[in-house]
Each structure stands twice: as C-alpha cells, then as structure tokens.
Amino acid sequence: MYKRNRTKVILSLFLLFAVFLPGCASSRPLPLDNYSVNILNLDGRQYLPLLDICRKESISWAYDHIAGVFTLAKDGAEAKLMLDSSAVLVGADTRNLKFPFKMHKGEPVISNDFTSIILNKFSSSVVPLSKKRPSYYNIKRICLDAGHGGKDPGAVGAKFCLKEKDVNLDIAKRMKKELERQGIEVIMTRSDDTFIPLDGRCRIANEGEADLFISVHSNANKRRSMSGFEVYYISDSADDSSRALALASDRNSLSVQQAGLYFDKKSAYGISKSMQAIIWDLILAQNRPESVELAHHICKLCSDDIGVKVLGVKGANFLVLKNTHMPAILVEVGFISNAREEKFLKNSFYRQQIAESLAAGILSYKRHVENTY
Structure with a gap:
C-alpha cells in the first residue's frame, strides 16, 4: 500500500513538472510565412527568439549593451526596442507590445505579437530614412x-x-x-x-x-x-x-x-x-x-x-x-x-x-x- 501510494506521488510530481516546467521555458514551432520559429513560454508569456526572426527576414540588428537598446534595420527603415520595455519606436511613432522585450539565456526574445504589430508592417510602418x-x-x-x-x-x-x-x-x-x-x-x-x-x-x-x-x-x-x-x-x-x-x-x-x-x-x-x-x-x-x-x-x-x-x-x-x-x-x-x-x-x-x-x-x-x- 505504501509502495503504491509512493508510486502515485512520484507519478503526480512527474505530471506536475511536465505541465509547469514548460511554462518556464518551453518552446514549440510557430509558422511564419514560409518558415517556423519557436514560441517560448516564459512565466506564462509567449515570446519569440528575435535573432531567429532577424536572420530569416534579413533584418540587420545592433545591440547597445550599456543603454539596453536593440536596433532593427532593413531597407533604410528602423525600429528600436528598449530592454524590459514593451514600447517599440517605429520611425517617430511608438507602438506597444503585449510583453516587454527581454533577454532569455543571453538571447533577445520578443513578445509574440511582434509579428503582427511590428514585423508584418515593418516596411510600411517604419519611416525610411531616405524619405524622412x-x-x-x-x-x-x-x-x-x-x-x-x-x-x-x-x-x-x-x-x-x-x-x-x-x-x-x-x-x-x-x-x-x-x-x-x-x-x-x-x-x-x-x-x-x-x-x-x-x-x-x-x-x-x-x-x-x-x-x-x-x-x-x-x-x-x-x-x-x-x-x-x-x-x-x-x-x-x-x-x-x-x-x-x-x-x-x-x-x-x-x-x-x-x-x-x-x-x-x-x-x-x-x-x-x-x-x-x-x-x-x-x-x-x-x-x-x-x-x-x-x-x-x-x-x-x-x-x-x-x-x-x-x-x-x-x-x-x-x-x-x-x-x-x-x-x-x-x-x-x-x-x-x-x-x-x-x-x-x-x-x-x-x-x-x-x-x-x-x-x-x-x-x-x-x-x-x-x-x-
């Protein structure tokens, strides 16, 4: 009886970890046009690996470690993100993401609504320097x-x-x-x-x-x-x-x-x-x-x-x-x-x-x- 109860406890703990550990840092693929990127579940929030998106979309990037500013650029257009802030500068406009931009295991990750709010409008929303x-x-x-x-x-x-x-x-x-x-x-x-x-x-x-x-x-x-x-x-x-x-x-x-x-x-x-x-x-x-x-x-x-x-x-x-x-x-x-x-x-x-x-x-x-x- 004791052995059987202990087995149930171990099984319950296993199931508990299986459910909650992914919430800390699990991932699953997200279709994005013709490719997929992983969705990261961080503390119940869904994030995307920003560098993967940049590579796949041919977006150049630069990170100022002192200011905590991450700059994205493509075809003369530019957007800026601030570490631990949900605000994104798109040209002279400011847009707000659902979750703040952050670092996860040394890599930049971005709120999953980045694709709909910023990325899918990157070329049209960001004011190109050549025009501004x-x-x-x-x-x-x-x-x-x-x-x-x-x-x-x-x-x-x-x-x-x-x-x-x-x-x-x-x-x-x-x-x-x-x-x-x-x-x-x-x-x-x-x-x-x-x-x-x-x-x-x-x-x-x-x-x-x-x-x-x-x-x-x-x-x-x-x-x-x-x-x-x-x-x-x-x-x-x-x-x-x-x-x-x-x-x-x-x-x-x-x-x-x-x-x-x-x-x-x-x-x-x-x-x-x-x-x-x-x-x-x-x-x-x-x-x-x-x-x-x-x-x-x-x-x-x-x-x-x-x-x-x-x-x-x-x-x-x-x-x-x-x-x-x-x-x-x-x-x-x-x-x-x-x-x-x-x-x-x-x-x-x-x-x-x-x-x-x-x-x-x-x-x-x-x-x-x-x-x-």
Whole structure:
C-alpha cells in the first residue's frame, strides 16, 4: 500500500513538472510565412527568439549593451526596442507590445505579437530614412514659436516692466517677414497675445510638418548682472549656468510654471516616467546633431552681425523642444532681467537687428545642409 501510494506521488510530481516546467521555458514551432520559429513560454508569456526572426527576414540588428537598446534595420527603415520595455519606436511613432522585450539565456526574445504589430508592417510602418531625412536638407517650412503669451507674460523686466511675451512675439513676427522674403514658408504658433499650451505649440509644428522649429524667448536670472545670448537644443541634462537647471530645482514655483520650462513628467505611452524619458531621447537622437548645428549657425551670425555676447550652445530638457519631431532650438535673445539688455530689447531697431540675424543664421544653416547633403 505504501509502495503504491509512493508510486502515485512520484507519478503526480512527474505530471506536475511536465505541465509547469514548460511554462518556464518551453518552446514549440510557430509558422511564419514560409518558415517556423519557436514560441517560448516564459512565466506564462509567449515570446519569440528575435535573432531567429532577424536572420530569416534579413533584418540587420545592433545591440547597445550599456543603454539596453536593440536596433532593427532593413531597407533604410528602423525600429528600436528598449530592454524590459514593451514600447517599440517605429520611425517617430511608438507602438506597444503585449510583453516587454527581454533577454532569455543571453538571447533577445520578443513578445509574440511582434509579428503582427511590428514585423508584418515593418516596411510600411517604419519611416525610411531616405524619405524622412531629406526634409532636413531641403528646408522649405519653418515653425516660429513666440514664447509665452496671453495670461503667461513670461519674465518681466525690473526697470521698464518689459514683458517677455511682447518681445518674443515682435521678434518672431519680424523673423517671419525676413524668412518669407527668401521664399520660406513660415508657421507661427501664435500671431497675437494668445496663450498656447506647450504641447499645443509642439502639435502645431508637428501637424504643420515643419522642417525646423525655433522658439524665441528672453532670458531672466536672479543675478541682475547676467547678460548675453544663448541657444538651447534638446538634451537630457542641462548646463549649470542655464536657467533650465535653476528653475527645474523648484518645479512647483510660480516662476517655473510661468517660464514653461519644467520637465515633462507624464507617461504618454503607458510606460514608466524614467523609461519614457529614455524613449524620447531615442526619438530625438537623430534630430539632435542638426539642432546643435543650427544653433551654432545662429550664434555665429548674431555674434558677427550685432556683436552680442554669446554664452554658447547648451543642452536643456525643455518640453517645447522635447515633443517636436524635427530639429528644434530655443533662442534666448537677451536677459530681460538685466537693465542694460532690457533697454536694448525695448528698442524696436534692436529687435529688428536680432530678427535679421536670427533669420540669417537659419538661412546660413539651410545653405550649408542643402549644399552638403
């Protein structure tokens, strides 16, 4: 009796292992067009061996072990996956898989809905570089963003009570005229004293399919002696001397909310906040070199033409730059908190000089990229 019961126990354990062990790492073939790949059952989730798919579909791949980023490429198209994330960058769009991308026994495995959501649409869904990038090299449409507006005055000068929103709009309008004289179409995020949310400004640029985005601002600092001209591009870190870093330390303060410089903390794709920051950085990585180059052209022309004190080209995590899908910069034309520069910015002739120099910098960049690429 004891022997028979022990046999039953052993048999039961065997059946139990037969059922549950495959759930940890079993596999069975999955028909995929004219070939099969194994489905891996990992903790009750179905995964596919990504490298097998890449080999069979002739998709080239690269893995950044430090960043945990896996890049797929085929026929000029590209998609990016982040380790332990279900989000996949398909061109400039983000798609979500059922399960996060992960490593299993040193090999990359992907959620089994990858074939229907990503792979079967790879050629059509991923924006080929050959079709997307020429807009950077054939600049026809520019979005000008006059910072602040309406209920948001921006910074206010201490001596003349000059409002940043008025300076920004006047310079942007003057830039528009200069650029249109050169045959460039200009989109304005605002043409009057209207409040436009930051995400609304980005949406105007993206939906208008602008080739460049330039946001015009006037700087401010608690140190009234601070002066100069500077240009920002999108970066996940800010320079110590930038007001982006100074203001970001107190995100809930009125100055931060008015300046519109707080970091974007929302998760638009249902993923973690920290992961979205990395995902956005991946999206914008291809725009960053162009943004930096554009910023340098503008700094040089403004320095040469009107002799402004150039503080340099800096990285900052501005939301208004972060959510645009094209090369984007934010220009600080001077410190409105500095009495001397506030006086300059109050002068319409000086604002015209600024506008002409900014337009000249944009045109210089346009000529450079169109003649180089």
